[in-house]
Amino acid sequence: MSPATLTTLCALGWGVFLGAHLAFNGRWWPWLAVSLLPPPLFAAVPLALLMASAATGSESGLALAAGCLLAGWSQDGINYRALRRGSQPMAQSDGVRVVSWNTQHWNQGREPDRFYAFLHTLPADVYLLQEYLNGFEGGEVWDIDDEERLRREFPGHHLAVDNNAVTLSRFPLAAPPVPVGACSLRVDLRTPDGVLSTYNVHIPVQLTVMNPFGAAFFRDMRRRHEARRREYDALVADLLANPHPFLVSGDFNTSAAIGDIRRMPRTAHDAIGANRSLFPASWHARWRVRLWRIDWVFTSAGIRVGQYAFRDPGGLSDHLAQDVTITTTIEEMNH
Template sequence: MSPASAVAVCALVWAAFLGAHLALNGRWWPWLAVSLLPPPLFAAVPLALLVASAATGSALGAALAAGCLIAGWTQNGLNHRALSGSSVRDAEVEGIRVVSWNTQHWNQGRDPDDFYAFLHTLPADIYLLQEYLNGYEGGEVWDIDDEERLRREFPGHRLVIDNNAVTLSRFPPTGPPVPVGACSLRVDVRTPAGVLSTYNVHIPVQLTVMNPLCRAFFRDMRRRHEARRREYDALVADLLANPHPFLVSGDFNTSAAIGDIRRMPRSAHDAIGANRALLPSSWNARWKPRLWRIDWVFTSAGLCARSYAFRDPGGLSDHLAQDVTITTTTTTTTDSEEMNR
């Protein structure tokens, strides 16, 4: 087999895999394990095939690689809008500042003073904090009660706790909190611009670390797939029925390569266009280099993410904190709105 033919065969194999990935991802539960592949591979592999095709003169390989690069672009986790350099600096932004963070079992095993000191380094109008509980991966979890200290640390914020989530808002709630599914929390608040619905989201993790050759692994993966589907279904149903502008943020345990993120409705716009990183990553905060983004921010029509960054928690969690500033928009579409579509 000639080098050109070998490259064409490799490109054909990748095209077949990509086709199966796009068809089965998020729809067939066993594919959940495959979807854990690093998102950058969906750009790196076709780019490598393009280089190999140019070196060997394989026209078929080049055509297949280019097609795969385009077809799989949404899977690679790259923020191409960062290349425009159109996002504004944090200091220039005025609006509603929201900090969303998976605390990794609150301050379990760590100094509570360090935990709260980190939150105070990010003075926000609204905090959306996940994993208000103690426990350990794959084991039992315990409810906790840190309400007294939360009120003491944030006297200017209203406190809402439910579904193992904490929402702290400088703006008053317009009604009782709404648990969404079993793991997320909706709180409607009255801002100077009107009612804003905040969604504090935590989608269950895909897999338990165990022997992948045993039956228990596949039973657990199927159970978790169903749990994730229920959480996404509950979230999407609530968003579609909500008449208010909304901000959805939290730990989705979903990378760009995991098809579950496609369940989000078209009315929810990914805020990543306001971030300045080409490959934004929110996990794992304790590793260098960090991997990819599994924490997300979505905004509805009428809202615009003007500044969006990930903040290092200094070892307090395996998730970086999301720091986003939103503003209201007019009926005239602005450049910033288009950036987030």
């Protein structure tokens, strides 16, 4: 077999895999394990095939590899909009600053003073904090009550707590908080420009670390697939019925290569274009090399994202904090 033929077969094999990935990803529960592949592979593999095809003179390999690169661009986690030379980001004082962060079981096992000191380094108008709970071996979860400390640390903010989420806002609440599904919290805020709905999101993780060859592993994966589907369905249903402009942020436990993110409605626009990084990553914060993004920000029409960055929590969590500043693009959102 010639090198050109081998390269063509490799490109064809990747094309078949990519086609199956696009068809089954987010739709068939066993594919959830496959979707955990690193997103950069969906760019690295076809690029390697392009170079191999060029070196071996395989025209069919070139065509297949180029097609795979184009077909998989939405899966690779690359922020192509960072390549464009845009305007300077707005100053944080020019808009509403929102900090969203998975705290990894709040301040469990760490010094509370250091935990709150980190939050104060990011003086926000709105905080969307996930995992307001303590977790233990065996999957056991304990509810916690840190409201007294929260009110003392943020005296100028209004507090909403539900579904293991904390929303702190210097804007008053326009309505009682609304739990969405079992893991998210909607809070409508009365800003100077009108009502803004914030969604504090935490989608369940895909897999439990256990023997991947046992029946229990597949039962757990299917159960988690259904739980994730319920959470996405509840979130999407609430977004579609919501008459207010919205900001959705949190830990989706979903990379660009996981098809569940396609469940988000078209009215929810990914804010990553305001990020300056070509390879934005929010996880794993404690590792020297950050892997990829599983924390997201979405906004509706009428909201402009002026700046969007990830902040290192200094070992307090395995997630970086999302720091985003928004403004409205219309004079009045609603009243």
